[in-house]
Amino acid sequence: MSALxxxxxxxxxxxxxxxxVSLAGLDAIVMPSPLSVARDIASAPDxxxxxxxxxxxxxxxxxxxxxxxxxxxxxxxxxxxxxxxMLTPLGIVFASVPVVALIPVLARIFGYDQRTVLAIxxxxxxxxxxxxxxxxxxxxxPGSDDLFRVLGAGTWRRLRLLALPAAMxxxxxxxxxxxxNAVLAAMVAEFLMGTGGLGHLFHAARSxxxxxxxxxxxxxxxxxxxxxxxxxxxxxxxxxxxxx
Amino acid sequence: MRRRATDIALxxxxxxxxxxxxxxxxxxxxxxLSWPPLSSVLEMLFDPxxxxxxxxxxxxxxxxxxxxYGIGLVAGVAxxxxxxxxxxxxxxxxxxxxxxxxxxxxxxxxxxILTLGRNATxxxxxxxxxxxxxxxATSSGLAAAPAVLRDMVASLGGSRATVFWRVELPSxxxxxxxxxxxxxxxxxxxxxxxEWFGSPxxxxxxxxxxxxxxxxxxxxxxxxxxVVCSLTLYGLFGLLxxxxxxxxx
Numbered sequence: 001m002s003a004l005x006x007x008x009x010x011x012x013x014x015x016x017x018x019x020x021v022s023l024a025g026l027d028a029i030v031m032p033s034p035l036s037v038a039r040d041i042a043s044a045p046d047x048x049x050x051x052x053x054x055x056x057x058x059x060x061x062x063x064x065x066x067x068x069x070x071x072x073x074x075x076x077x078x079x080x081x082x083x084x085x086m087l088t089p090l091g092i093v094f095a096s097v098p099v100v101a102l103i104p105v106l107a108r109i110f111g112y113d114q115r116t117v118l119a120i121x122x123x124x125x126x127x128x129x130x131x132x133x134x135x136x137x138x139x140x141x142p143g144s145d146d147l148f149r150v151l152g153a154g155t156w157r158r159l160r161l162l163a164l165p166a167a168m169x170x171x172x173x174x175x176x177x178x179x180x181n182a183v184l185a186a187m188v189a190e191f192l193m194g195t196g197g198l199g200h201l202f203h204a205a206r207s208x209x210x211x212x213x214x215x216x217x218x219x220x221x222x223x224x225x226x227x228x229x230x231x232x233x234x235x236x237x238x239x240x241x242x243x244x
Numbered sequence: 245m246r247r248r249a250t251d252i253a254l255x256x257x258x259x260x261x262x263x264x265x266x267x268x269x270x271x272x273x274x275x276x277l278s279w280p281p282l283s284s285v286l287e288m289l290f291d292p293x294x295x296x297x298x299x300x301x302x303x304x305x306x307x308x309x310x311x312x313y314g315i316g317l318v319a320g321v322a323x324x325x326x327x328x329x330x331x332x333x334x335x336x337x338x339x340x341x342x343x344x345x346x347x348x349x350x351x352x353x354x355x356x357i358l359t360l361g362r363n364a365t366x367x368x369x370x371x372x373x374x375x376x377x378x379x380x381a382t383s384s385g386l387a388a389a390p391a392v393l394r395d396m397v398a399s400l401g402g403s404r405a406t407v408f409w410r411v412e413l414p415s416x417x418x419x420x421x422x423x424x425x426x427x428x429x430x431x432x433x434x435x436x437x438x439e440w441f442g443s444p445x446x447x448x449x450x451x452x453x454x455x456x457x458x459x460x461x462x463x464x465x466x467x468x469x470x471v472v473c474s475l476t477l478y479g480l481f482g483l484l485x486x487x488x489x490x491x492x493x
Binding site: 005006007008009010013030031082084085086087088089090093096097098099100101102104105107108109180184187188191199202206214215217218221222225226229 | 254346349
């Protein structure tokens with residue numbers, strides 16, 4: 001019952017899609033029904049599995065690298081006011097850049113291969129973690145930093161006991177935003193690059209007019225992305241409960 | 245006051261340094277021919293013979309952006325308000341919008357082309373991206389209205405509608421405004437991806453064509469133009485957000 005309370009909207013969309021396809025009598029080349037897409041996924045689990053594994057691997061690696069870079073740079077900015085002053089406006093500028101527009105530029109620099117896919121995911125994960133972690137490290141409870149200083153706490157101690165715990169909820173928000181986008185960004189990059197993975201599976205199937213396979217690849221990517229989003233939301237709630 | 249001045253000076257220094265690195269890397273060809281110096285990108289952007297090309301692309305992209313943004317904004321706020329007034333709908337609406345948002349844009353684009361046509365696909369994708377961000381912002385803003393005010397209006401005899409219009413909506417406006425700001429780059433991403441799937445013109449078309457034809461300065465010019473649009477709109481919506489925060493805090 002509680003499952004239905006959450007999922008009625010998604011079920012309604014699937015049902016409407018199935019009814020639309022059968023009533024309009026659309027050919028599978030134009031628009032397959034959800035049932036035939038599900039059948040196609042079940043019929044070729046190895047094809048989907050291999051493509052999904054590649055996309056997820058790149059997305060996770062890019063997410064980890066991007067979050068690590070972003071967090072490290074935010075920490076450096078916390079240590080140096082000059083660096084913070086110089087990098088914070090740049091970070092905000094880049095966070096508002098439509099990143100997919102950069103994929104063609106990066107493809108020309110890194111070449112049409114998996115490095116470009118990885119670079120895109122790194123960039124897309126870097127900016128939220130840099131901006132949010134930086135904000136979290138500075139948004140300390142009022143007076144706490146002064147208290148630590150008065151009691152003679154060194155930089156390392158203030159970072160470990162005060163700033164890092166205070167930044168954890170913001171870091172988790174960055175993780176949720178970046179985590180949900182990582183798989184989607186990887187897929188768009190693979191689509192343009194043609195380097196394997198779900199994006200390429202989609203592209204190749206679409207050129208062969210195998211729409212069941214193409215939408216199957218999208219469906220798998222959607223499920224992975226939703227699971228990533230839900231997982232990251234749980235983590236965020238935990239971080240909030242533990243540190244806020 | 246002095247601290248603020250230092251921050252602005254440092255920020256300007258950072259941006260200038262970034263532009264200088266861009267120019268030097270391009271001049272010295274440190275990343276090959278694919279990284280043109282800033283000066284040659286600017287030269288192309290301000291080349292009068294290209295004005296027509298850029299202007300047509302910009303016009304197509306911005307009009308798709310404006311329509312899509314408007315639809316997404318209205319739909320996002322309205323649906324979130326509906327789910328707020330009718331709480332049983334809420335969990336299902338949350339899940340549906342999150343799932344729809346998680347569908348890859350490149351997968352939705354062919355479906356939109358089928359249902360909406362080539363010309364409306366960028367608009368549709370932009371609307372969908374904006375819808376999700378505004379839905380999330382509006383529902384969290386409405387839920388965060390101070391319970392004290394809500395109870396006070398209700399106990400003074402205010403109806404459910406009065407509570408909504410006089411208490412909940414005004415206190416949600418700052419959150420809605422920050423959602424509107426975040427929706428700017430998201431909407432542009434939707435338009436650009438939609439344009440990749442066979443729009444006749446637009447910045448996304450320019451980017452893809454330049455990429456495929458090795459027109460490196462043109463590629464960068466189109467990307468710079470998209471970024472400048474995003475930043476300008478982001479800045480304008482930032483002013484709006486600040487105004488909303490001051491007025492409805």
